[in-house]
Amino acid sequence: MATTRDLLAEIYRRLDAAYGDQRWWPGETPFEIAVGAILTQNTAWPNVEKAIANLKRAGLLEPAKLARLAASEIAPLIKPAGYYNVKAARLRAFLDFLGEEYGGDVATIAREELSAVRAKLLAVRGIGPETADSILLYACGLPTFVVDAYTHRVLHRHGLADEAAAYDELKELFEANLEADAARFNRYHALMVRVGRERCRRREPRCAGCPLEGVGGRQ
Numbered sequence: 001m002a003t004t005r006d007l008l009a010e011i012y013r014r015l016d017a018a019y020g021d022q023r024w025w026p027g028e029t030p031f032e033i034a035v036g037a038i039l040t041q042n043t044a045w046p047n048v049e050k051a052i053a054n055l056k057r058a059g060l061l062e063p064a065k066l067a068r069l070a071a072s073e074i075a076p077l078i079k080p081a082g083y084y085n086v087k088a089a090r091l092r093a094f095l096d097f098l099g100e101e102y103g104g105d106v107a108t109i110a111r112e113e114l115s116a117v118r119a120k121l122l123a124v125r126g127i128g129p130e131t132a133d134s135i136l137l138y139a140c141g142l143p144t145f146v147v148d149a150y151t152h153r154v155l156h157r158h159g160l161a162d163e164a165a166a167y168d169e170l171k172e173l174f175e176a177n178l179e180a181d182a183a184r185f186n187r188y189h190a191l192m193v194r195v196g197r198e199r200c201r202r203r204e205p206r207c208a209g210c211p212l213e214g215v216g217g218r219q
Helices: 004-019 030-039 045-057 071-081 084-102 114-122 129-139 149-157 167-177 182-198
Strands: none
Touching (some): 004 167, 004 182, 030 084, 045 071
């Protein structure tokens, strides 16, 4: 019987063969990626792109410039991302954290020990585990696995996780069975998002012809 390690390796191999590098997370700078990670909460990525474009047009997609604005001034600029007042407050909290702890430089975060900086991020208002791990992996290049609804669904349907499994349980599943490699974690998570969107949909999954057809014990 295949082990969890074997199944995770097989899932990665099949998805990589089918889809290849997804070039995720899009963004020109670590700061842009971090902002995108906050804005993408509870919204589709195209909406985030519109909000990011607004910030760029205003010349504000830099930590020092955006940090000069109050949440009420940020909100209209990020309106396309939805829940814009809530997300503006979260961005404001992140900007305060970034300035106080790291001199406004996202790249500096990568110099700190992973578990310590993750705990600090999780203490920032509005930043949960998925957002924190997205910032650490995609903006900072640190080896922490990002789990989302797509990942959970794929694992559950292929017999690797219970439907009620918690975020940290799923994160540990990957990190205990894969080498701690940021590039591999990045690529793996992006592939899970791709198959989740196109095949392993919440309603009416497209299992016939899926790259993962036949993997695991629960289809």
